[in-house]
Amino acid sequence: AQTVTQSQPEMSVQEAETVTLSCTYDTSENNYYLFWYKQPPSRQMILVIRQEAYKQQNATENRFSVNFQKAAKSFSLKISDSQLGDTAMYFCAFTDTSGTYKYIFGTGTRLKVLA
Amino acid sequence: NAGVTQTPKFQVLKTGQSMTLQCAQDMNHNSMYWYRQDPGMGLRLIYYSASEGTTDKGEVPNGYNVSRLNKREFSLRLESAAPSQTSVYFCASSGYGGSGELFFGEGSRLTVL
Numbered sequence: 001a002q003t004v005t006q007s008q009p010e011m012s013v014q015e016a017e018t019v020t021l022s023c024t025y026d027t028s029e030n031n032y033y034l035f036w037y038k039q040p041p042s043r044q045m046i047l048v049i050r051q052e053a054y055k056q057q058n059a060t061e062n063r064f065s066v067n068f069q070k071a072a073k074s075f076s077l078k079i080s081d082s083q084l085g086d087t088a089m090y091f092c093a094f095t096d097t098s099g100t101y102k103y104i105f106g107t108g109t110r111l112k113v114l115a
Numbered sequence: 116n117a118g119v120t121q122t123p124k125f126q127v128l129k130t131g132q133s134m135t136l137q138c139a140q141d142m143n144h145n146s147m148y149w150y151r152q153d154p155g156m157g158l159r160l161i162y163y164s165a166s167e168g169t170t171d172k173g174e175v176p177n178g179y180n181v182s183r184l185n186k187r188e189f190s191l192r193l194e195s196a197a198p199s200q201t202s203v204y205f206c207a208s209s210g211y212g213g214s215g216e217l218f219f220g221e222g223s224r225l226t227v228l
Contacts, residue, residue: 091158106157
């Protein structure tokens with residue numbers, strides 16, 4: 001069974017600094033997709049970034065970028081120039097392309113950006 | 116632009132009562148999902164529907180039933196609520212099940228006394 005592990009329950013970072021959130025996953029599939037979702041205090045789930053496993057290039061979205069290491073099954077999220085609005089829970093998620101249609105989430109990392 | 120709509124947003128039940136959480140999406144998505152979120156547990160998949168007419172169990176299906184009423188609607192039913200089902204429930208949908216972005220509703224906070 002596929003699993004997603006986020007080993008950092010809580011993190012904090014100073015405003016304007018850079019922080020990296022870790023995520024590892026386990027799968028026997030070769031083709032899959034990985035996601036980072038943000039959940040601010042409003043509870044709304046917001047897609048931050050998406051990575052396709054067959055693409056070697058790491059995805060970036062403005063201040064958010066990933067370090068995708070397929071062999072190590074690692075998918076970390078880097079937030080540059082952290083802002084107070086980045087304070088949120090961050091979830092790593094996985095889905096494969098084998099037709100199961102399941103999206104599996106990690107337990108989340110609570111990030112607090114300090115002024 | 117409604118996206119995914121869940122009702123109710125909040126509900127308090129007594130042990131043994133039943134209730135149905137409603138979910139509707141207006142994005143013409145094929146796949147729909149129900150998750151529960153508990154502190155320290157992340158989001159756990161309860162049931163999902165890959166396409167209209169199909170439903171499958173996720174990680175934590177016990178105590179729940181679902182109905183994919185049509186392409187738009189996917190309901191979650193608690194037949195006999197238990198305190199262990201106190202949680203925040205999220206409905207989500209995807210237009211490209213297994214590859215596309217999951218779009219989430221705002222969540223429903225359920226408390227079982």
